[in-house]
Amino acid sequence: MTLAEFIATAMIALRRNVLRSVLTTLGIIIGVGSVIVMSAIGTGASKQIEAQIASLGTNQLTIFPGSMNVGGRQGGAGSAPPLTEKDLRAIRENVTGLVAAAGNMNGSATVVVGNTNWQTQINGSSAEIQAVRDWPLTSGRFYDAVEAAAGRKVAVLGATVARELYGEADPVGTNVRLNNVPFEVIGVLSVKGQAGGRDQDDVIIVPLATARSRLVGRVRVPDEIGQILVKVDDRYEVSEVQADLERVLRQRRRVAPNAMDNFSVRNFAEFLATRDATARTLSLLLASAAAISLIVGGIGIMNIMLVSVTERTREIGLRMAIGASGSDILGQFLTEAVLLCLAGGFIGLTLGAGVSILISTLFGWPVYISPAVVLMAIFASASVGVIFGFVPARRASQLNPIEALRYE
Amino acid sequence: MSQAEPQTPVPVVAARNLCKTYQLGEQQVHALRDVSFEIHRGEFVAIMGPSGSGKSTLMNMIGALDVPTSGQLAIDGTDIGSLSRDELAALRNHTIGFVFQQFNLLARTSALDNVKLPLTYSRPRVADPEAIARRCLEQVGLGARMDHVPSQLSGGQQQRVAIARALVNSPSLILADEPTGALDSATSLEILQLFESLNAQGMTIIMVTHELDVAAHARRLLRVRDGKLVEDAPVNSPPAEVAA
Numbered sequence: 231m232t233l234a235e236f237i238a239t240a241m242i243a244l245r246r247n248v249l250r251s252v253l254t255t256l257g258i259i260i261g262v263g264s265v266i267v268m269s270a271i272g273t274g275a276s277k278q279i280e281a282q283i284a285s286l287g288t289n290q291l292t293i294f295p296g297s298m299n300v301g302g303r304q305g306g307a308g309s310a311p312p313l314t315e316k317d318l319r320a321i322r323e324n325v326t327g328l329v330a331a332a333g334n335m336n337g338s339a340t341v342v343v344g345n346t347n348w349q350t351q352i353n354g355s356s357a358e359i360q361a362v363r364d365w366p367l368t369s370g371r372f373y374d375a376v377e378a379a380a381g382r383k384v385a386v387l388g389a390t391v392a393r394e395l396y397g398e399a400d401p402v403g404t405n406v407r408l409n410n411v412p413f414e415v416i417g418v419l420s421v422k423g424q425a426g427g428r429d430q431d432d433v434i435i436v437p438l439a440t441a442r443s444r445l446v447g448r449v450r451v452p453d454e455i456g457q458i459l460v461k462v463d464d465r466y467e468v469s470e471v472q473a474d475l476e477r478v479l480r481q482r483r484r485v486a487p488n489a490m491d492n493f494s495v496r497n498f499a500e501f502l503a504t505r506d507a508t509a510r511t512l513s514l515l516l517a518s519a520a521a522i523s524l525i526v527g528g529i530g531i532m533n534i535m536l537v538s539v540t541e542r543t544r545e546i547g548l549r550m551a552i553g554a555s556g557s558d559i560l561g562q563f564l565t566e567a568v569l570l571c572l573a574g575g576f577i578g579l580t581l582g583a584g585v586s587i588l589i590s591t592l593f594g595w596p597v598y599i600s601p602a603v604v605l606m607a608i609f610a611s612a613s614v615g616v617i618f619g620f621v622p623a624r625r626a627s628q629l630n631p632i633e634a635l636r637y638e
Numbered sequence: 639m640s641q642a643e644p645q646t647p648v649p650v651v652a653a654r655n656l657c658k659t660y661q662l663g664e665q666q667v668h669a670l671r672d673v674s675f676e677i678h679r680g681e682f683v684a685i686m687g688p689s690g691s692g693k694s695t696l697m698n699m700i701g702a703l704d705v706p707t708s709g710q711l712a713i714d715g716t717d718i719g720s721l722s723r724d725e726l727a728a729l730r731n732h733t734i735g736f737v738f739q740q741f742n743l744l745a746r747t748s749a750l751d752n753v754k755l756p757l758t759y760s761r762p763r764v765a766d767p768e769a770i771a772r773r774c775l776e777q778v779g780l781g782a783r784m785d786h787v788p789s790q791l792s793g794g795q796q797q798r799v800a801i802a803r804a805l806v807n808s809p810s811l812i813l814a815d816e817p818t819g820a821l822d823s824a825t826s827l828e829i830l831q832l833f834e835s836l837n838a839q840g841m842t843i844i845m846v847t848h849e850l851d852v853a854a855h856a857r858r859l860l861r862v863r864d865g866k867l868v869e870d871a872p873v874n875s876p877p878a879e880v881a882a
Binding site for chain 2: 242549552557635
């Protein structure tokens with residue numbers, strides 16, 4: 231028999247009992263479907279994290295006041311003295327291997343342009359922030375250190391803010407009101423994308439001194455800084471620079487030799503990389519759990535194929551009498567099992583893709599179905615068909631034609 | 639394959655000292671003992687015998703479904719005793735057309751596809767199986783019902799489809815096992831007449847039956863009893879109302 235004839239014969243046999251065929255493949259459908267969904271979510275999450283790492287850069291460190299370690303609850307935010315301009319200056323003067331260091335303070339404000347308004351995050355930052363965050367402009371310019379020190383009311387808009395308030399028009403040169411204080415727009419930042427579930431472009435950057443006096447409510451000391459961001463020179467080892475940074479800050483902030491740091495230094499990219507690894511492991515684990523149902527599905531296929539061989543003993547006897555060889559019969563039943571599994575695989579693939587898209591639209595999770603996983607799912611279902619179809623098919627091919635013809 | 643002696647043509651079936659023994663637990667059952675006969679091209683032979691006579695065993699061997707314990711059985715000059723399972727299957731495919739009591743058609747499969755079935759197992763492949771199958775169905779008088787599935791056909795029509803299937807590979811012999819056993823007497827007669835006309839066209843037919851009036855349509859009768867060939871005689875037509 232040719233492959234086409236095997237397939238045609240198998241299709242006739244499978245169509246003879248559609249409900250049974252569908253129920254038989256249910257295990258495969260569920261197995262393939264859940265593998266697809268699990269890997270789509272896992273790969274999606276990990277791709278998103280990787281994009282965030284790329285947008286953050288791996289050699290950027292952030293310094294917070296107080297310990298934010300889980301184990302260091304007694305050193306929670308607020309209890310430690312705040313970071314100040316003096317800390318920033320000490321870092322700039324004493325830590326080697328830095329490209330730039332910038333102070334930053336976060337707040338939020340309502341931006342008004344004409345009669346449009348928009349609620350957004352305000353970053354009060356040193357002029358060096360652009361170098362630290364590696365963030366080019368699409369239009370206009372960034373403020374310099376002199377303007378920053380003078381507390382000028384200038385603003386650089388994130389791409390999202392510019393789009394929401396100005397559409398296609400160029401905001402540079404116009405005025406915006408931040409919490410009713412007029413600011414001159416001098417630049418627009420390029421798109422940076424999502425990070426940590428937040429739109430990084432939904433932001434307005436203004437000089438730190440301006441933000442401190444005009445936009446952020448309470449400051450505990452006059453020269454308070456929320457966080458210090460530094461960028462490590464590529465030629466230096468990030469961990470060594472971090473150690474140096476910690477030493478300088480301990481000295482500057484007068485931390486006793488045995489006491490815990492009253493600040494914390496974080497490498498967000500490394501943190502995200504750990505999360506990426508965790509996400510990968512978890513999705514791999516879930517996908518392998520789902521793969522087990524493929525095996526269960528395969529056992530279901532084997533069971534039904536054995537029933538089918540018994541039911542069709544006379545047919546097998548007839549086929550043998552009119553000249554079917556053992557391999558003809560083996561091929562016929564193996565084709566049936568493989569077709570069943572492949573059909574289940576394709577249905578599972580479609581369902582899995584549908585559920586993934588549904589999850590992505592309902593919960594806003596990033597999903598990604600990789601072609602490799604699709605190929606693997608098809609290959610796996612075909613293999614299940616071959617492996618679990620073999621025993622029934624072999625039993626059919628070894629029937630004695632005389633007894634098979636006389637069966638029933 | 640054929641080691642024909644120069645003068646006589648190769649017999650379609652040649653049995654020499656044919657024996658078949660089954661092991662049933664401790665007991666040895668001699669289903670056939672020392673049976674010898676020859677069937678030549680163009681013959682119409684009926685094999686008769688009560689149940690347990692060894693008739694079925696003999697039929698299975700003529701059909702190349704079984705091999706002898708000792709002795710020889712050659713079909714078309716090929717000794718089946720030395721053949722493997724797959725070689726036997728190929729031999730059946732090329733030289734034997736089976737007709738069964740229960741027709742054994744594939745359900746939900748058209749008459750045409752049923753008739754084509756043996757050709758799908760043929761090696762080498764035949765060129766146009768569809769055309770051959772159509773010709774065979776026309777030959778048995780079912781040219782108008784090729785697309786009907788078995789459940790849409792009467793018993794007699796189903797058996798005609800089965801006969802067309804037996805003819806499709808141009809076999810050396812047709813082996814019919816109680817071909818009228820599931821049919822009423824009028825239909826039986828039609829089927830037997832079909833066999834007679836096929837035989838008249840030169841087809842070798844071997845028919846196993848336990849009914850004498852069925853056997854009477856053949857031209858030669860082999861009687862088997864207790865595993866032995868007890869009678870080998872031409873049939874005197876018309877049949878007498880001897881036995882029931």
